[in-house]
Amino acid sequence: MIAMTPLGLLLVLLVLCSSILVAHGGDAAAGAYMVIATSTMKPKTFCSGHKVAPGDVPSPNSTWAPLHHLYGPCSPAPSSANSTAADVAASMADMVDDDQRRADYIQKRLTGATDDKQPMAFSSRTSQYEKNGQYATNGGLGSVPHLKSLSTTATTNSAPDGTSAVTQTVIIDSGSDVSWVQCKPCPLPMCHRQRDPLFDPAMSTTYAAVPCTSAACAQLGPYRRGCSANAQCQFGINYGDGSTATGTYSFDDLTLGPYDVIRGFRFGCAHADRGSAFDYDVAGSLALGGGSQSLVQQTATRYGRVFSYCLPPTASSLGFLVLGVPPERAQLIPSFVSTPLLSSSMAPTFYRVLLRAIIVAGRPLAVPPAVFSASSVIDSSTIISRLPPTAYQALRAAFRSAMTMYRAAPPVSILDTCYDFTGVRSITLPSIALVFDGGATVNLDAAGILLGSCLAFAPTASDRMPGFIGNVQQKTLEVVYDVPAKAMRFRTAAC
Structure with a gap:
C-alpha cells in the first residue's frame, strides 16, 4: 500500500536547479532593478522555514505539504562535500546539456516527431554539481510518501490501519504521466541506489499486478511494454534527458494525508532504471502530468484536477505543494x-x-x-x-x-x-x-x-x-x- 505520512510529518523533496546567487533583495515589482548581496552565495546551515498562507492546512478536498531541495539544511539527506569552482562549472554544463536534451525531446513530442516508445540515449554520470549541497539537477518536485507493507512480527511505527510504513523519497514531475517506485527485486546495476528500503510488493496485502488483458493495461498507451511470462502488464518510460524506467504495472492503495485513500492507484513497480535523472538516491517518481495515468487524473474526483506548488529560492528555504483547492484559499x-x-x-x-x-x-x-x-x-x-x-x-x-x-x-x-x-x-x-x-x-x-x-x-x-x-x-x-x-x-x- 502506498501512503503519504500525516501532513504534520510529511516532507516533500524539491529537485531543481538552484542559482548560486539567491534572492534577498525584493522582486521585480519593486522597481527596475534589484540588489543581491554576494554573501548569499555562501551556504547556510539552517532551514529558514516556510511562508504559511491561508489554507495551508489539510481539508477533505485537498492536501498540503512543504517542499524542499534534496540537499541542504531543509532536507533529511546529508549534504555532499564542497566542490571546486572548476567542478561546479563543468557539472553545470553537464546539467544544462541534459536539460537541452529534455527540451528537444518534448518539442519532438509536441510536433508528433517522436513518442515515448522510442529509445533514448542516456547519461549515467553523477556530477559533483548535481550532488553539491547548493545545487541539484532535474528540476522536478518530490515528496516523501510511505510504502505500506504488512508486518507479521511487529506493529511499531505502524500506520492507522496496523500496517508498517517504509519511507520512500520520490521525484514529483508535472511533465510525466506514470508514477513509479523501485520494487524488489531491483538489483544493481540494473537499478540505482536509493537511501530508503526498496518497496517489497510481497509484503503488501493490497498490492496486485495489473493483468495484461485488463483495460488498465490497455490505457497505458505509449508506456505499455508488452506482457511478462505470467501475463502481467509491463510499463516503460523514456524521460527527456534519456533516463528510463521499466517494470510491472501495478495496483495498490495510495493514502494522501490523514483523510484520503485512493483505492487501486495505478503505478509502476520498477525492476530496472537508468540515467542521470535518478542520481539522487530517490526511489522513483510521482507523476502530475496531463495524461490519463497521472496522479492528477486518477484523483480527479477527489482533488478536481487542480494542483499548485511554490518552488523555494534556495536549499535553505521551503516551498509547498497543494493538491486540490482548500476553501480557505479563496x-x-x-x-x-x-x-x-x-x-x-x-x-x-x-x-x-x-x-x-x-x-x-x-x-x-x-x-x-x-x-x-x-x-x-x-x-x-x-x-x-x-x-x-x-x-x-x-x-x-x-x-x-x-x-x-x-x-x-x-x-x-x-x-x-x-x-x-x-x-x-x-x-x-x-x-x-x-x-x-x-x-x-x-x-x-x-x-x-x-x-x-x-x-x-x-x-x-x-x-x-x-x-x-x-x-x-x-x-x-x-x-x-x-x-x-x-x-x-x-x-x-x-x-
Missing part, C-alpha cells in the same frame, strides 16, 4: 494573475501557456507580437526557459546593457550570458517580467533570473518552435494548474 484569489492553460491531443502530458511579451528594467522589449505565436511548456522539470530566438536576442541585449559594470565570463553550454562576480559585494540586476496571454504579468524573483552566474534563458531553434518556462523562473511563485478551468495562475512572493 481569499487569495485576488492576488493571482491568470492566463489560459493549453493542452495538446498529440501530447497531453505537457501543460502549455502563451507568452506575449517580456519587460526588462521596466521597459517592454521591442519584439513583434507575431514572434510569440508558439506556445511555451511550463512544468516542474525543465530547468531554464527557452524563448523564440528573436525574443531571446532582445532580452540578452537588454540584460547585457544593464550589466556592463560586471566582468563577462565564458559561456556555460547553451548559456551565453555569464559573469565573473569575484570580489563583488553586491550585484544589481535588472528586473524581468513575463507577460502572458490575457495580460497576466509575472514579476520574476531575483532567484528566477540567474542560474549560477549566467542568465537562465536560452533560444529555441526557431521562432515557430514551442518554448519553455523553466523551474528557475518559477522560483518563489505559486503556480496553479487548474485543468477544469483551463487556467494557469500565478502569485508572486509565495515562498
Whole structure:
C-alpha cells in the first residue's frame, strides 16, 4: 500500500536547479532593478522555514505539504562535500546539456516527431554539481510518501490501519504521466541506489499486478511494454534527458494525508532504471502530468484536477505543494494573475501557456507580437526557459546593457550570458517580467533570473518552435494548474 505520512510529518523533496546567487533583495515589482548581496552565495546551515498562507492546512478536498531541495539544511539527506569552482562549472554544463536534451525531446513530442516508445540515449554520470549541497539537477518536485507493507512480527511505527510504513523519497514531475517506485527485486546495476528500503510488493496485502488483458493495461498507451511470462502488464518510460524506467504495472492503495485513500492507484513497480535523472538516491517518481495515468487524473474526483506548488529560492528555504483547492484559499484569489492553460491531443502530458511579451528594467522589449505565436511548456522539470530566438536576442541585449559594470565570463553550454562576480559585494540586476496571454504579468524573483552566474534563458531553434518556462523562473511563485478551468495562475512572493 502506498501512503503519504500525516501532513504534520510529511516532507516533500524539491529537485531543481538552484542559482548560486539567491534572492534577498525584493522582486521585480519593486522597481527596475534589484540588489543581491554576494554573501548569499555562501551556504547556510539552517532551514529558514516556510511562508504559511491561508489554507495551508489539510481539508477533505485537498492536501498540503512543504517542499524542499534534496540537499541542504531543509532536507533529511546529508549534504555532499564542497566542490571546486572548476567542478561546479563543468557539472553545470553537464546539467544544462541534459536539460537541452529534455527540451528537444518534448518539442519532438509536441510536433508528433517522436513518442515515448522510442529509445533514448542516456547519461549515467553523477556530477559533483548535481550532488553539491547548493545545487541539484532535474528540476522536478518530490515528496516523501510511505510504502505500506504488512508486518507479521511487529506493529511499531505502524500506520492507522496496523500496517508498517517504509519511507520512500520520490521525484514529483508535472511533465510525466506514470508514477513509479523501485520494487524488489531491483538489483544493481540494473537499478540505482536509493537511501530508503526498496518497496517489497510481497509484503503488501493490497498490492496486485495489473493483468495484461485488463483495460488498465490497455490505457497505458505509449508506456505499455508488452506482457511478462505470467501475463502481467509491463510499463516503460523514456524521460527527456534519456533516463528510463521499466517494470510491472501495478495496483495498490495510495493514502494522501490523514483523510484520503485512493483505492487501486495505478503505478509502476520498477525492476530496472537508468540515467542521470535518478542520481539522487530517490526511489522513483510521482507523476502530475496531463495524461490519463497521472496522479492528477486518477484523483480527479477527489482533488478536481487542480494542483499548485511554490518552488523555494534556495536549499535553505521551503516551498509547498497543494493538491486540490482548500476553501480557505479563496481569499487569495485576488492576488493571482491568470492566463489560459493549453493542452495538446498529440501530447497531453505537457501543460502549455502563451507568452506575449517580456519587460526588462521596466521597459517592454521591442519584439513583434507575431514572434510569440508558439506556445511555451511550463512544468516542474525543465530547468531554464527557452524563448523564440528573436525574443531571446532582445532580452540578452537588454540584460547585457544593464550589466556592463560586471566582468563577462565564458559561456556555460547553451548559456551565453555569464559573469565573473569575484570580489563583488553586491550585484544589481535588472528586473524581468513575463507577460502572458490575457495580460497576466509575472514579476520574476531575483532567484528566477540567474542560474549560477549566467542568465537562465536560452533560444529555441526557431521562432515557430514551442518554448519553455523553466523551474528557475518559477522560483518563489505559486503556480496553479487548474485543468477544469483551463487556467494557469500565478502569485508572486509565495515562498
